[in-house]
Amino acid sequence: MALDPGTRLGPFEVVSLLGVGGMGEVYRGRDTRLGREVALKILPVHLLAERERLVRFAQEARAASNLNHPNIVTIHEVGLANGTPFIAMELVEGRSLRSLMSDGPMALRRFLDLAAQLAEGVARAHEAGLVHRDLKPENVMVTRDGFVKILDFGLAKLAAAPGTNGLPTAGDPTLTAAGMVVGSPGYMSPEQASGRPLDARSDQFSLGLVYYEMLTGRRAFQRGTAVQTLSAIIQDEAEPLQLLAPRVPAPVRWIVERCLAKDPEERWAATKDLARDLRHLARNVEALSAAESTVSPVPLQATTQLAASAVTAATAAAPVVGPESARAAAPAVAAPEGPKGLLARAARVAATTLAALVVLAATGAGGFWLHGRLFPEAPRYRGSLVLGGSVQALAPCVSPDGSRVAYVSSGAGVAQVGVLDPASGDWTVLTRASDRGSVDRVDWSSDGSRLYFDRVTDVPRGIFSVPAIGGDERLLLEDAQGPESLPDGSLLVTRVEGGRSFRLHRFQPETNELKPVGPPLLAESHRLALRSFPDGREAVVFGRLAEPGSPPERRLLVVDLAGGGARPFTSLPVVPPFCPTPDGREVLAVLRQGDVSQVVAVSRDGASFRTLLSFTSQPWYLGAAPDGTVWVALRESPGELLRVPESGGPPERIASTAASLAMTPVELTDGRLVVPALASGRRLLLAAAREGALKPLVETREWASPPVTTVGEGKLAFLLGGRDAPPVLAVASASDGRILERLPLPGTSAPKALAASASGETVYLAESGSVWAMDLASRKARKLCAGDGVALSPPTGTLVVQRNERDGVRFFAVLPDGSSEREILFRSADKVAPTPVSGRAVGPDGRILVTLAPAETGYWTPGILDPATAEVKRVPLRYEGDVLAASWSAAGEVLAMGVGQKGELWRFQRAD
Template identity: 30%
Template sequence: MGTMDMRGVMGPRSLQPGTVLSHYRIQAWVARGGMADVYRAVDLQLGRTVAIKVLSPSLVADPDARRRFFREARAASALQHPNICAVYEVGEVGDIVFIAMPYIVGKTLRELLEEGPLPIERALGYAIDIAEALEEAHRQGIVHRDIKPSNVIVDERDRAIVLDFGLAKRVRWEGQGADDALTLSQITTTSALIGTTPYMSPEQVRGEPLDARSDIFSFGTLLYELLTGRRPFVGATDIEILHAILHAEPEPMNALAPHVDFELARIVRKALRKDPADRYQTISEMKEELITFARERGYTVSGFRIVSIERTTQEERRRLWRMPAARAMGIVVIGLLAASVFWFFRRADEPSGAEWIATLRHTQLVSWKNEPGEGPPRPRFSPDGKLIVFASRKGGQPDLWVQQTLGGAAVPITRDEWSDRSPIWSPDGQRVAFLSDRGGDTGIWVIPALGGTPTPLHVIPQATGGRLNPVRLIAWSAKRNAIYYEAQRNLYALDLASRRAMALTSFDPQTSRVMDFSLSPDERRIAYVDVQGGQADIWILPIGGGEPERVTASPEEERFPIWHPDGRRLLYACKWGEVFQICLKALDERTPQRLTASEADLFIADISSDGRRLLYSLLKDESDIWGVDVQTGKEVQVTTEIGLELWPAVSPDGRALAFQAKPESSAGGDLFRARIVVRALGDEEAAVQFTTDGFDPAWSPDGRHLAFLRRGSDGQLDLWIVPASGGVERRVTRGVYHGGYGLLPFHRLQTRDFSWAPDGRRLAYASMRTGASNIWITKLDPTEDVRVTENADRTLVFSCPLWAPDGRRLAFVSEAREASEARWTVWVSEVERKVVLPILRSSDVVRLVGWIDSGAALLIAIGEGARLAPYMVREIRLFRVTVPEGKRQPLGVLVEASLVTVHLSPNGRTIAYISRADGQDNVWTLAIEGGRATKRTENRDARIYFSTLAWAPNGRILYYGRQAGWSVIKMIENLP
């Protein structure tokens, strides 16, 4: 669709749905402000939903209005923070001037206040979020000047985000120009360019030069209103309100809201002092007092993600010292008093401040749009720190790339059909060792650092890799002339002289869950992650023997430890809320320091030999749910929110869609932490969130309940049900096994990981609760678990239980993970008779698609390539297998199709699947009795990927996820 000519059509709500403005397609009008209209739109280049703010037609020719509009864009674009609404782009198309920003679903604080004052805990969470945003703005020398409830939106993650930097100004700390002053005459005009009267500071009313302390006053006004439900300065007219701001004192908060604690009222009162010198001198100081108050009262606040004691940079301190001497002396005294008060009230187990954190510099080295199956890259520094090496599919195949840390383009050093990964440098920086499947087995290979012919070093036995058995190169030692690597849940050293590998640890690969080994600089100790009771902590173990020592004991997950070159500290990824951040912990100290505050998962990768620089990577993902009518080919976007929406499930009556959602831009590390959302189909009703912690929803046959999985505090997956009309959630069983998912796209690897019986009173699932994998049934009324299989072999893993239409039989799959032949078996159980029969055996990957012929047969898909992960299989043979005879009948071959996307229609006559036959993901259908496959979608973007399909009950609509992902490698500099 081309760009429309917008000249001559400017009027109220003039941009109609479907209009293309630059590379944004307008979807709907959202709101109108004093000088602009806001629309919801989709970015045609990146496929994401955005908000488009369009300057009102009446103001386009007004130079002051245009200046303010572009000032907002410049101010916000300089700020990158999760609590600040960013600016993607500023543009002009004809007479239309616009700003593209993230589209945030939520309510403003003004809307929330319509229901009355907020609970203290909630108000504190939002206040700390706002303070974090102002802290970043002030650090950049930007004053907002218009903090008020309608300029703060609370998104679906219950996070406060500051909007509208239309009045923002960069502060001239050594004296401002005359254009920065706001006069009383300006305030009393109808101009749209001035802030909101009830939230102005006294110096703003007087037209004096403004600094960050003006925002602190407005922030105090906002917090007063959040806690009491009314503004601190009131009047019948604007003039009366302005007079109150200058001369009146607010009514005591506890007179309006007796539940407000005296200490909290003191904090707000200090922010509302008339003289800026009597207020908090930095927003950081006020924020820390709010955090201290929250902790001492036992509140858990959503905005509190990090204990940052003092983040005022040296530049900010210099600005304070440039003020007149008398004021500067006052600031010094207040600062010393604040520091002493904070030190007195700070709990002993809280981390002390680290000013150097504010001096850390983040530099993006390389980024690319991901290919299927691509996980987070693990880049490594060369010994001199001038180069990095990393594995990437950016060229189409999993190859190795080298890039300079000072800039320039990445250069591939392998480029072939083999899968190359986990590179490490030789001690002299002249070679790179890596893992590769060239030759048919996973082994260690070596290649010159700038490319050449790879040579083999060692084959790693049973190196299947993946999440259940990670294989990774760790270090190349000059001291021992050895390469250290991780395999079979243990650490090994490959002696390069003898080419013999020796195990350095003795963990049981069948029962232990250790991973992420890291070698200390003196090669005498290892750090690693051990998952015990569902909790992932970091431990240290002497290589020569001795007892392990626990380093972390947080209830949150820790991963990827890396030794600092000084041997006294560890860096690692720490789960903070729902996102992995980077933490630093001295071994002789109790509390770690958090170095980052990212919205996306950060995967720490390496540290330079001098300890001054750090490499990490992050994944960014976007996924929306779409539907296609298989008769007309019409495609419709069902969800448009920022983040991930995927794994759709259609209600039995076809009127609602359940799916899981993650607002974060990164979820590859844990899709199991998500929300279950239900959206009515065919109308504009808002989605209903059923649970904030769950995944993989499935409707009961009568549509009255939703079943879903949830990870418990012990790490196990529990099966829950909730009434579809809303109500109390109920856990029905524990310890459910899930077959996992692919990273890009986020394919669920099994047809179902649990399934409802046709009577709606039983659920079938797999579990390893007895130590070995078995199929189980849980009965709902009353709740009772019944074991279907009697397996004791711990190398055999069962999955994908599917009920026959008669409700008396179950089909399921097993995988013998250590077998070389007949690795996969399809079984059928007569539940009441407790008879279990093998129906099919295969050395290639098997997908149990479903029951056909009214329960007389099974449709089974077999992928060529026994060693491949299920989501990598591209050639598929389809079979009808009769039950109980096990007679096979070939039905056809699918080429360039994804095995894990094959889904059977409700009537059992048609399959749908995703294929890249033409180089792009598209949905195809095929009648199982023969005929030609038909492409049902028209995607032409090679970097858009489709994930897990779901049929509507009438067999006419197919729903699926449309996903894009990016990998980014960054470097942190200035580590101490």
């Protein structure tokens, strides 16, 4: 019987009826304690007969809610009032996925955005050991802002009779038994339908069924009765997506087909991998849409004629890619063929390799899609994973004869030098020192007998060498990094000059002679990307000239190693990583097209280029072999907002984001935390409450990006724009997200750090080696001092300014007007990392949170600098990755951003 408005269920008051379902009624309610609106689900009274199961459900529901994931509905309370079991949960204003699907098959952009969010929410639950068991469109809500919310974790298990695994007990397609829904036959996995034990992969099958229906507008398995439907799920195959939705791109079809594999072993080992693949696709929906527009249906009878070529493509276990050419006109940039054109050709090729996709889906191989990272372009290159998993390989460098590949091994703490034999697959780690810093770059001697490498902690520690066959490493030159071997036996290295600029030097290992080469350079980073041409006459760097009046933007520059001059390399907007080819005729580099990164080969004169490969994530390193093989190091580093115990131990994970968006954690005055995110190719800012889900924070369709800082009471400042227009400093209301002000940035590039005065009248920016003060009332900015990071000290009202200098990181207490400063002296067993100090790094007691670079671990971690004692104490965390930009919360907790690390080394060989 429906409850009347005003009925009380403990502290909750019924407002109105929202709907009725098989598990009871749902009401709009109000929490009288907090004054917030909630949804009240009234459970069937017969559940009281199984109190133990009700308690277990309450525990599981709360466990799912405690994940605090933006795509899982928050459970506020599970209780019993007046003999009525109820759940009080987050009230979601929006439509159910079932309602959205009634409009017909979804557009690709809409599908990928919702599908990725669904998988991300389910993946987070799976990581916590929770299985939903009843995923279906009715259990998914979509808010007005487009956020997916998953409902009813644990309800299927609660409703099922003990030992039934949630199976039906009658032939009714609605699966009602004793007046309650105990499962949904159209969305069960084969193992669930046959009564076998379930794990997380059962939910993956259910997701596949939901995805299938979102794309086609019809259920994959729909028969006359529930029993017939379950039988079809166990025995039959769904009608091919290729026939029902021929315009769906092949990578999307492949994902759905893999979800629908009958054998759980053929699905994803972890749902987070499924979520990652969908998110990569969602970020490149425009490129996929271009492919979609050119695909024609392939008759099933045609697949038998193409079986031979399809199996060949499948057994290659990698996509095939190929070059395209274009001219870069000067002075205007000739736009290269973008991912739309590349994927259009890829789709035409994919239509002839349908059987290969089926083979790949059945075997679980990731060749065609490479776990969502690579788009095939044309049949010219064939790729294979060489090193990955627990063996993390970065910075590949091919030996002069092409027989071996040196790399940076970063899988276990301090990065070391490794060598790989591609022919046999054997690899070995040559260096072992754990107290000198991590290896950042490695290169071969011109005769291939030795390897040169650097070690870096907070600053470059020096250039070392080790025999290629193994032996003791030897220090050659201190305070330098980035060795490049030249034909005459000398090395090209980088050193930090006064004023925090970089300078190239030529170093002779035999005589220890060191000479500067070329002009001072600025990199706006702790390292300068550098590669030399094989003939030793020129080198390519990424940065900008340090001389006053030089162009402000960073770009690839060519440095004449004899004359010392520097010039722009090309008009194309290419970025690192880059490397010259062994014949010296081209430079491999990365050209970004939206969210797609293309590896291009640019002619040495910079006038023309060829597109070789396209990735949906940024390659970290490139290497080139004499036979045309391209080596690519891919690194996937998720970012996590963490709550860190000052005493150490494992941190609490609050929310996840892309590592490229890692930022200083910012706590709003009401206790919510700011979380950067990507959605539908757009950067945005979300707010996470301690007990609730993530919600949009800023009301804008423009890019909203870090850094972020609070400004006075109830406002925050951040960067607005940046993709299609120069960014500006925006000030918004923290309560409703309205943009209040837009102010031009004072410098030539985006700031790396923000802080604000206690009054909120001034915002401080650290940009390009300088700290600026911007008065919000006058909208004017002035340069205060040199600095790479800035924080406000609440006890004194002064600024704490960080400077990354040649000898390490230094801190200064600076008056707000910049008129006076004094150095904050400290002593530390660990080096301080050059990442900018956060705007809230200074606590009420004056202690400063800094980022340390322990030599023995290779991971950056928080430390606490006490100016009163000059001591720096490391926070002993247990976290596999870097923990950066720590800040204090109002409650005295430490907040930080964690960046996990996973590296893979891929080889792409010419297939022609």
